[in-house]
Amino acid sequence: MTDVTSSKSARHPHHWRHDLIELAALFTAVVVADTIAKTIVKGPDGPYLLVFSAIALIATAGFHTWWARRHSHAPPTTTAGTSSAAPTTHEGAVPDAAPDPDRAPVSTETALWRMRTTVDDTPGSLAALCTVLGRLGVDILTLQTHPLTEGTVDEFLLRAPADLAAGDLAREIGAAGGRDTWTERADAHDLVDTPTRVLGLATRTALDAAELPLALRQLLGRCTLHSVPAFSLTGRPTGEQAPVEGVLEETVMKLRDPSGGTLLIERPYLPFTPTEFARARALVELDARLGPRVPRSQDVLTLPEGNEITVRRADQRDLAAARAMHDRCSSRTLSLRYHGPVGDADRYLDHLLSPRFGRTLAVQTASGRLVALGHLLWDGDETEVALLVEDDWQRRGIGSELLSRLVAMAEEAGCESVYAVTQASNTGMVAAMRALNLPLDYQIEEGTLVITARLESAPLRSERPHQQARQSER
Numbered sequence: 313m314t315d316v317t318s319s320k321s322a323r324h325p326h327h328w329r330h331d332l333i334e335l336a337a338l339f340t341a342v343v344v345a346d347t348i349a350k351t352i353v354k355g356p357d358g359p360y361l362l363v364f365s366a367i368a369l370i371a372t373a374g375f376h377t378w379w380a381r382r383h384s385h386a387p388p389t390t391t392a393g394t395s396s397a398a399p400t401t402h403e404g405a406v407p408d409a410a411p412d413p414d415r416a417p418v419s420t421e422t423a424l425w426r427m428r429t430t431v432d433d434t435p436g437s438l439a440a441l442c443t444v445l446g447r448l449g450v451d452i453l454t455l456q457t458h459p460l461t462e463g464t465v466d467e468f469l470l471r472a473p474a475d476l477a478a479g480d481l482a483r484e485i486g487a488a489g490g491r492d493t494w495t496e497r498a499d500a501h502d503l504v505d506t507p508t509r510v511l512g513l514a515t516r517t518a519l520d521a522a523e524l525p526l527a528l529r530q531l532l533g534r535c536t537l538h539s540v541p542a543f544s545l546t547g548r549p550t551g552e553q554a555p556v557e558g559v560l561e562e563t564v565m566k567l568r569d570p571s572g573g574t575l576l577i578e579r580p581y582l583p584f585t586p587t588e589f590a591r592a593r594a595l596v597e598l599d600a601r602l603g604p605r606v607p608r609s610q611d612v613l614t615l616p617e618g619n620e621i622t623v624r625r626a627d628q629r630d631l632a633a634a635r636a637m638h639d640r641c642s643s644r645t646l647s648l649r650y651h652g653p654v655g656d657a658d659r660y661l662d663h664l665l666s667p668r669f670g671r672t673l674a675v676q677t678a679s680g681r682l683v684a685l686g687h688l689l690w691d692g693d694e695t696e697v698a699l700l701v702e703d704d705w706q707r708r709g710i711g712s713e714l715l716s717r718l719v720a721m722a723e724e725a726g727c728e729s730v731y732a733v734t735q736a737s738n739t740g741m742v743a744a745m746r747a748l749n750l751p752l753d754y755q756i757e758e759g760t761l762v763i764t765a766r767l768e769s770a771p772l773r774s775e776r777p778h779q780q781a782r783q784s785e786r
Contacts, residue, residue: 686714
């Protein structure tokens with residue numbers, strides 16, 4: 313056991329030795345002065361020497377007083393940052409050793425995590441979680457609360473030590489009262505605060521109707537979105553018509569599609585909260601109020617033979633021009649595109665041109681006639697690309713131009729891959745996919761060729777030498 317008095321003495325040492333020495337010096341000085349005074353007084357110059365001695369003593373006393381005041385509270389002298397006094401340790405304790413230059417430095421690497429857990433709606437429940445996170449060395453960057461009928465869902469964005477495992481984090485949170493804990497690695501994009509992110513998604517949706525499915529995915533995280541039309545391609549009712557207020561069923565969300573039908577959103581690994589449901593419904597209502605819309609930018613390109621074409625976004629308002637192009641295409645061209653005869657071209661094209669199912673690029677001539685269509689179709693978690701070029705305009709690089717632009721759109725939307733469904737005899741589509749210079753996977757299913765391009769290492773699209781693009785606005 314450590315003596316408290318000795319500890320205080322170690323921190324504030326007593327200067328009794330200095331006092332004793334000063335007292336002895338004082339008596340010595342008095343004796344010496346008395347002896348000198350008796351000797352000097354008997355001499356002829358005694359009074360003068362006595363005055364000079366008094367002045368010298370006064371000067372010495374003044375110097376001693378100044379020196380004592382200056383150094384009485386000075387800290388102990390140190391060498392190389394270490395106290396000259398020996399360290400005082402508890403019994404059995406080992407004093408801190410000097411740093412080992414061969415020892416690896418403590419790791420300061422961190423990782424971003426998204427964590428969601430449910431706690432009881434009682435005072436102190438959130439404080440218990442924060443206490444655990446602080447003890448683990450975890451920094452809370454953002455926090456959202458999602459009230460439930462029973463309890464509250466707390467969603468965190470965390471910066472944690474890199475060596476902290478997800479299982480350890482979930483176990484500690486569970487011990488602090490959290491349940492149904494879910495963790496996932498995050499990235500720098502998650503550092504944007506939620507209001508800013510929601511406003512950005514709303515802006516994108518307002519500018520482009522095709523952004524709504526992507527905005528819902530980014531708003532709700534990893535989920536699967538299907539747009540189920542009210543009628544099938546054959547005209548039969550599908551029976552899918554969500555109520556105006558929508559439906560929330562744990563891991564399934566149903567919202568009424570402004571263009572007809574239902575938006576079905578599923579996230580099996582994590583139930584939706586009422587807050588997420590309200591945000592998603594607000595985005596859908598915004599889309600409904602704004603009506604049909606596509607970006608108005610367009611590119612004018614020059615083909616090798618000198619003809620100019622315009623590449624622009626298309627939607628259901630281009631249905632008549634798309635149907636006229638269909639009528640000009642040969643049966644072989646339509647068969648390669650649709651893998652068989654097309655029964656109801658109007659209904660099928662209306663489906664393809666809908667921004668709810670993806671994005672469409674149209675190519676038109678200087679006279680305004682539509683000669684090619686390129687589709688980027690949302691297929692659950694996957695993305696399909698499809699092309700149709702009128703016979704008289706084939707083998708001029710139009711298909712490759714459309715495909716490269718569609719792939720760039722998919723990459724911008726955060727898609728990991730795109731796939732094309734075609735026939736092995738469609739050498740034009742196969743060559744266009746190879747020209748992307750991306751890793752390709754080939755799979756044959758019942759005579760149908762599926763080519764998948766992975767976009768992780770997609771290079772920037774470069775213009776061909778003969779193409780001179782001019783950005784213009786309608």
